[in-house]
Amino acid sequence: MSKYEVYPSYRDSGVEWLGKIPEDWEVKKLKYNLTLQTDKVTIINQQVIALENIASWSGQYIPTDSKYQGDDVEFKEDDVLFGKLRPYLAKVYQCQNSGVAFGDILVYRPTKQTESRFAFYAMISEAFIDIVDGSTYGSKMPRASVDFVSNMPIVIPPLQEQQAIANYLDIATAKIDTLIEKQIKLIELLKEKRQAVISTAVTRGLDSTVTMKDSGVEWLGEIPEHWTIGKIKHYGIYRSGDFISADNIEVEGNYPVLGGNGLRGYSKAYNLKGNYVLIGRQGALCGNINYSKDKFWATEHAIVVHNNKNIDVKWLGEILRTMNLNQYSVSAAQPGLAVENIINLTGVQPPLEEQQEIAKYIDEKTSKIDNLTTKSTKAIELLKEKRTALISSAVTGKIDVREIA
Missing domain, CATH: 3.90.220.20 (DNA methylase specificity domains)
Incomplete structure (x- = not known):
């Protein structure tokens, strides 16, 4: 707020949180x-x-x-x-x-x-x-x-001064809101780009010169000729996690507790160890994809995919994410995703080495996009803070915006 003038003289407002105010207010x-x-x-x-x-x-x-x-x-x-x-x-x-x-x-x-x-x-x-x-x-x-x-x-303040302050804040906050809206739109574009990068990589591969063939599956379209088509049950074994009482989930602990939407907290025990893909199986966001590592507790609200040796974990998670599994949930008061409803869906499978290359490519590309998204998110937070501080300073007389208005 250093660019703003202050009022010529102030007096104690008599209210602690208001502090000093302009003399004639x-x-x-x-x-x-x-x-x-x-x-x-x-x-x-x-x-x-x-x-x-x-x-x-x-x-x-x-x-x-x-x-x-x-x-x-x-x-x-x-x-x-x-x-x-x-x-x-x-x-x-x-x-x-x-x-x-x-x-x-x-x-x-x-x-x-x-x-x-x-x-x-x-x-x-x-x-x-x-x-x-x-x-x-x-x-x-x-x-x-x-x-x-x-x-x-x-x-x-005097009525005329109220109007001047309001006029200034109308203009100043509108400018800030426009900047915020631009950042929000940028985040949406980055989100779309991120999904496009993933979708193209897991369904088309990285080599644009490779011979393509019709997959016979509407959502896949054409795929590289040497890729295979099959049921996603062949990616691995799909099992639900185990029940854990809410009393055993803490803010801090030794092992992460992973539910349908990711991290729920921490526990003193674990039921799995290693890198897995977890699919959310209950709630409005069922079908969500998350990853585990090391020791963790998978709750009954998550489907854990124990991938086969010829399936890369990262590639697996991204192909399942691209399939938008949420659309196969059963509508109810609490939407759910049953294993038997998804394992017979048709998917695609490149050779393991190619899966790994695709996974590495996705990590590199999405990391850059995520960094840009983080910057935009921080920019929005700073703009909102600026907006809030400007309003508070103007209506309590900490800054003088009469001439600017």
């Missing part, structure tokens, strides 16, 4: 500048907003099929919505039109001396959220009380 309880609305809905055909429609920390609207619930609170344009369930999620929204809010949402209407957008930024600032979150009750579903939120102190 006031500290007031939120309820004196934003009135809590409790009027129930009278018109049903309006926009409906639930917590799921509000993006954390940005206040952006997320379209869903939220429906009228019958006991909801009306809001109008420029009202500010605040999610009191799990306040750490920072679900705050500045209303662009009239509608209905339902669930754990408080509806606040700014007074004439309060700029709606400034109030939004003040209520989504990190310090405000942290204090409210620290007041919650209930362990599984922590909520903030209406009285606590309404009595929260906020800093109120």
Whole structure:
């Protein structure tokens, strides 16, 4: 924040977490500048907003099929919505039109001396959220009380200054959001490229000059002429892991516990040793592919593939990943993947030496892609931190953005 000016003079706010504020700013309880609305809905055909429609920390609207619930609170344009369930999620929204809010949402209407957008930024600032979150009750579903939120102190500059700060933050956060969106799109492109690299390598091989033949399998298409086609049960033996009590799974321990979606924790015992492919067999993400090494405990939620000697573990995992085994799960309250439903699927098999070359190629290529993905992920984190810090500094008067606005 060093590039920003500060105000000419400051005074003690009288509130520890606010610290010093500009001389002519006031500290007031939120309820004196934003009135809590409790009027129930009278018109049903309006926009409906639930917590799921509000993006954390940005206040952006997320379209869903939220429906009228019958006991909801009306809001109008420029009202500010605040999610009191799990306040750490920072679900705050500045209303662009009239509608209905339902669930754990408080509806606040700014007074004439309060700029709606400034109030939004003040209520989504990190310090405000942290204090409210620290007041919650209930362990599984922590909520903030209406009285606590309404009595929260906020800093109120003169109206014209509120508008100038809000104008600046609108522009500055929009620029940051654009940069974040670009990084998100880049990550998606990298994800697609990663999968394309793997899919091409395990189904086409690395030699583009080799003679091809029709595999007779729709998802495989043409494959190198010297590769063989067969059931994937010939890759090895498929066995489910063993039950382990949740009481025996710890945060730290000697041996990793691997379930359907990877690492679940650690245990004092192990049931397998070595490098294996594990297939998730339960839950929405069944069909997931993970790898083991050394000693570990495979739970009953994972299918462990004991590969044959002519099958490379890394190649095996990537060909199974490419097959998208999740599509063969049995639909139920808890989707599951049965061994008998997948072992007779048709796969392809190159010679062992070629499998190893393909596995090495995939490791090299995906490592580079993963490094780029990590950089983009870190860039997003830094941009979000910058956004949060900028809002907090501006609405508490730690920086002066009036001239910039």
